[in-house]
Amino acid sequence: MDEISRYAVGLDIGTSTVRAVVASVMKDGRLNVIGSAEVPNSGMRRGAVVNLAGPAQAIDKVLGEVERMGGYEINAATISINGSQIxxxxxxxxxxxxxxxxxxxxxxxxxxxxxxxxxxxxxxxxxxxxxxxxxxxxxxxxxxxxxxxxxxxxxxxxxxxxxxxSTYDNLRKASESANVTPEGVVPSVVAAARAVLNERQMENGVAVVDIGASTTGIAIYEESDLQYVGVVPVGSNNITNDLAVMLAIDTEVAEEIKRRFATGSFGENEGSVVIRWRGKDLHFERDQIDEVVQARLDEILELVHKELKKARYEQRLPEGIVLTGGGARMRDIDKFVRMTLGMSVKIGASTGLSGLVEKIQKPEFSAAVGLMLTSAENEGRAAAPKKSRKKSGKKSADKGPGLLKKFFGKF
Ligand SMILES: Nc1ncnc2c1ncn2[C@@H]1O[C@H](COP(=O)(O)OP(=O)(O)OP(=O)(O)O)[C@@H](O)[C@H]1O
Ligand SMILES: [Mg+2]
Structure with missing residues (x-):
């Protein structure tokens, strides 16, 4: 059997969702993904912690889920940081x-x-x-x-x-309240880039644009180095909120409309769509949906363009743009970004990993995967948790003693 030398843990603390990815690191350096999970988050605004309890609970819950999958205990992780303060x-x-x-x-x-x-x-x-x-x-x-x-x-x-x-300290505090020692803190878009870019793209010049719930991160690479990183405080939830306001509907309905019917092929959608909500059929005109979605996407892309310009890369990215984050899931968004910014555009998701990878090969998991890869690279650090992860509530009932040893004993 392959010998496991240690575990690598990535924890992406997003405004809407906290995601965790765990991989075992073999003696020869190969990685095997052994667990991943996602849970809704609260207590964050535009990528930054505004209430410690929200993210602490979400971290506790998501790690509880991955721990249950593998029967190990997590005390340390490489975590993401986000927000326009970056x-x-x-x-x-x-x-x-x-x-x-x-x-x-x-x-x-x-x-x-x-x-x-x-x-x-x-x-x-x-x-x-x-x-x-x-x-x-x-x-x-x-x-x-x-x-x-x-x-x-x-x-x-x-x-x-x-x-x-203060942003940094509060994030660490939230993580430590969930008994997780942050072994490394990486901007989410940089972590996502780590998961979705290849060496050629990073060498030639490329920008990763991570469209999250309430932020959009931009990371530019050239000559294999991170040349620039910036975060703008607008994301895909703004599209949902605009739909809710403009169509006078509940945000839950707006979210469903966005996920099912919003596309980047504006002007090509005709007629109306129906959503069943609380026993009623709600009808919406497609051109109205298009109008709201396009206006907000235009704004997001204008801000992205400003960042590219600030970094002096708006006209010199041979490998174009790679979109990640949940916002990149919108159908044909790549077409619209290509048309608006005049660059080649791809949707990025991690590839090339083995193990339980099906769930994590999606744009919204890129940052968590990149954090796990960073954790795997920083050998030794994950092995030195400062304190034990205390168990709370239901989670503790699922585990027996000695599991901590199972997780850290092999480092
Ligand atoms: N299929 C889909 N179509 C359109 N939008 C989607 C889809 N799936 C998810 N989204 C949107 O993606 C956003 C969440 O993305 P993600 O999980 O990357 O954000 P986050 O990391 O929690 O937030 P942030 O990075 O801003 O802190 C939400 O606005 C959600 O509505
Ligand atoms: Mg995010």
Whole structure:
């Protein structure tokens, strides 16, 4: 039998839904997905926590579900962060070598990062990632890996991803209230990109657009590096709410209309549709639905275009756009995005994993899969939970003692 060395856990804390994906990591590094689950969330607004109890309960519930599937216990996970407070800042740092013929080492790179960050990132921002874009050695640009090279003057250009400290702290608190230690915190759109992009796309230039319930995230890659990340505070729930207001209907009916009848092929839909609700048939004109959906999609795409422009990538993405998130499920949305933004568009979902993958090969699971992949990469960290996950309510009845050992004992 294949030997399992540890488990990788991804936890996507979305505004509407919390999703978890668990995989076992074999001794040879191969992954096998052994569990996934999703539960509705509350207590979040536009990707950020506004009430600790809501996400804490949802996290507890979703992990309870995956734990039951596999008979293991989860104390740590790589979690997602979201919200328009997430920023990308370009910085530069410069240091001089201490002696001639000095070979660049990790310490130099750490010093260079410190210099690049100094005074650039406000104190109220939590740094999530520093992505070195290129090094310049004695004026020679375009160097990706300077370790071991010789230079007198070492410069670095980097993309710093950060968010508000309070947003970050509250997310961690919500996670810790559910007895999950966040071993890593990754912007949801970056996690989704990790799951749906291939190396060629990341090298040539591509943008992932994650259309969630109340946010739309944009992550741009080129030369295999994360060049830019931004989040706009509008998502697919805005379409539902617009339908509810404009058609004077309950949001439940509006959601059903959106899922069943909204498409990106505007102008091609004629006649009316019927929804059965509380024993009554409700009739809606398709052109009216189209009008409401198109207006909101236009707005979302205008904001996406603004982000692409801000990043100076609106006209140089050879691999186009990859759409993920639940909002990407709308029929023909890819056609509409291609027409509006003038770029090739694909719908992204994770592929190439083995195990229980059927449920997770959907756009809305991309972020959770990417978080699991990140957890798998960060070897060792998942193995060091700071405290035991306390059991609450029904979940504890399903497990016996010793399961914690089953989960973490092999690390
Ligand atoms: N089949 C479908 N057709 C159209 N929209 C859909 C469909 N399935 C889900 N959605 C929409 O996708 C949205 C939820 O997406 P997702 O689960 O990615 O969001 P989230 O991660 O909870 O939110 P956020 O990323 O904004 O924090 C909802 O607005 C939902 O109505
Ligand atoms: Mg999301």
């Amino acid at each position: 920023l990308s800042t370009r910085t530069e740092g410069k240091i001089a070598a201490v002696t001639a013929n000095h070979e660049i080492n990790q310490e130099d790179l750490a010093r260079l990062t410190d210099v690049a960050l100094e005074g650039e990132i406000p104190a109220n921002q939590e740094i999530l990632d520093v992505v070195p874009l290129q090094y310049v050695l004695d004026g020679q640009a375009g160097i990706k890996d300077p370790l071991g090279m010789v230079a007198l003057k070492i410069e670095m250009q980097a993309n710093v991803v950060s968010t508000l400290v």
